[in-house]
Amino acid sequence: MLINYLKYCYRQAVISLSRNRWLALVSASMIAVSLAILGGFLLAAVNANQAMQNIQSNLEIVVFLEEGAEISTLERKIEQLEGIVHCTFVDKHTGLQEFGRSLGDEALLAELAGEHNPLPDIFRVRAREGELVPLLAGQIEQFPGVEAVDYGRELVQTITGISRWLYWISVCISALLAVGAIFLVGTTIRLSVVIRQEEIGIMKYLGASDWFIRLPFLLEGLTIGWTGTLAAVVALGLAYYQFAALLLEKSPLFFLQPVTSPGMLAAIFGGLLLLGTAMGGLGSVFSIRRFLRV
Amino acid sequence: MIDLFSVSKVYKSGGPPAISCVNLHVEQGEFIFLVGPSGAGKTTLIKLISREELPTSGRILFLNNDTAAYKPPELLRHRRLMGMVFQDFRLLKSKTIYENVALALEVTGRPPQEIKAKVPAVLARVGLAGKEEAFPSELSGGEQQRAGIARAIVRDPLLILADEPTGNVDPETARGLMELFEEINRGGTTVIIATHAWDLVERMKKRVIALDKGRIIKDERQGSFNHAH
Incomplete structure (x- = not known):
């Protein structure tokens, strides 16, 4: 029964996404841009932190x-x-x-x-x-x-200051972009809900449970979030790979060495993927809650 | 099966009641026509029984359960035990006739094999064999209503509630639809139909409940009802 239901939800989500493909694409792009910026700032902050560690350990x-x-x-x-x-x-x-x-x-x-x-x-x-x-x-x-x-107190203080600013700027920009992305995903889902309002009404008459109605929309939001973030992670990963290779080969200063720890990079990219997918889900949850009231 | 005790329904506080102090007992297997002029309360009575609306006062029992006291799972069970038929058919335009009927089974999580077996059978039963892949817009009004009835009966419900099911079809098609309802009732399903079609009501010799201004003004049993269940 559960597998049949999940298959139904998946089918509905795919149909809905193909119907609203342009809006879904814009929403996914928005999530991709905001997550790429957040990821870029995160990588910059992690690298700045490592540079500071390098400097301090040589002090x-x-x-x-x-x-x-x-x-x-x-x-x-x-x-x-x-x-x-x-x-x-x-x-x-x-x-x-x-x-x-x-x-x-x-x-x-x-x-x-x-x-x-x-x-x-x-x-x-x-x-x-x-x-x-x-x-x-x-x-x-x-x-x-x-x-x-x-x-070299001043040098340490300058680098610490830069790191701190970098962190706060990234948090602010990313928060704004995240809100925008969640809003856009919400709009996409809302449109799906409006388009399918008649169907939802009929499903209620037929005895569909709340979750039966909700889950396809949630799946749609999660798919948008995941797709957008995956695009961001792939683009960011490729760009960082190039940057790290260049820095390892031609770093002008001893302390400018890129972060290459697989654990650290996996945490950043995996975290971004989770965050973006969650943003998609959050957008749809808000929309369904506001517009379905099932 | 269904019992209404002094049921009243007021939509707007201070306004006239849509249903006023109605007492009613419906046995399983009955075929009932609800008749009366527009605004008499027929649709409200259907909505109260389907639990789309709650009574302002009084009690409604369905299979001895108070419908006002339902928790969400009980409400789902209630809706799954009945089939609804509407005047405007309420078929999904973007889905084929097969998909429209299959939806009633999908929402309850029935396995695909069962859906594949049941939907063509029920479509054949209502006279729509071979129309599985047609979209509602490609069918006549009568055929669309037959699809609506197929969707209502595909889960073998205990009760069919139909609100003006012949309102959008010609008299001959209406007669055909009524024969279909009669055939469904012969299988033991309780059928309650709200209608304006007096000629059909008189011809079919069933229990007739006449409403006016929200009150039952006549409750007449013209024929025998089916006890098959």
Whole structure:
């Protein structure tokens, strides 16, 4: 009985979709566009997040020491902190030599050597994870004998800010597009309901259950949603594949590496497919509820 | 089978009742004509029995169940036990005659084999053999009504409710349709027909319930009824 019923629902959904094929196509396209934009932003956000992780994990905390600071005590305290990979002491003379080498100015180096060296002793500290850097820097800054710490705070803050904006922009645009898509699917289903109103009335007389009447419309909405999203996922997948291949081959910066984790990409694309299909179903549920009252 | 106890129906609060204090008992296998002028309450009575409308006061029992107390599954069962025939046929124009009749079985989830066997048989019974693939627009009024009757009887209902079934056909076709209803009734199905066609009513010698301004003014049994069920 259930199989016969499902066959009937499927047949009705196919007939209805072919009758309203243009409107169904517009609705599916709208879902495809909104989901492609949402997916694009999601991929951008995930990649930006990975770039930030790459940058942060390469960040070094430079700890500037006060004159006469207890070097060995401080070194022990830093190394005891959770998440520290290694901690290297660089005295002011070595520091000056490094600085001179980076400048390539031997004369300046000679002039600043000895008692005129303005540089402080420092520790170079590496964290296990990029995310720990700001926290560890804050803790080290509190230790006695530490004058200041630096870890590229501004760069991290800029990237975090960009990621956050990217996320909110994508949420807003996608929400607007999703509402539009749900509305369009609703219109398509409403049209089907109006076209089939006489049939629905007769079915009620014949003793059709509410779900018998509703399910073909729900199936129609889900099909529209699924088709639109599938188109979006395929297009987005192909575009991302090209982009990732290009970036892997010719990335200009060390931290610009694309996300290629199969688990992460499957979650994004699978999630989009579920979301788009659900949007189609949601549009039809609203329409049927408002217009059938069966 | 059907019992109405002091049933009244008012559509508009403060307006005149469409049905007023009606008491009625219908036995299984009866053939009943509901007659009366337009606005007498015939269609309202049909709608109350089919449970399309609920009474404003009074009780309606169908197979000893109060129709006002139905829960959704019971309402479905109620509708599935009866077949409806309409003046305007209410066939779906986009479906063939076969598909129109098959719909009555599809909504109850009957298997395709049963549908394939039953629909041609019932179409042959109402005189529409060979018209399976025709669309309603390709048939005459009488043939369309026969298709409507086929859809009503394909599930072997206990009761047929027909509202002016001969209203849109010529007198000769109307006689043919009435003979078909009589043949269905001989099989034990209760038939209730609301009609204006006095000549047919008088000729067929069945129970006649006359309504006027929502009240039963005459309830006369002119012939014997069938007890086959």
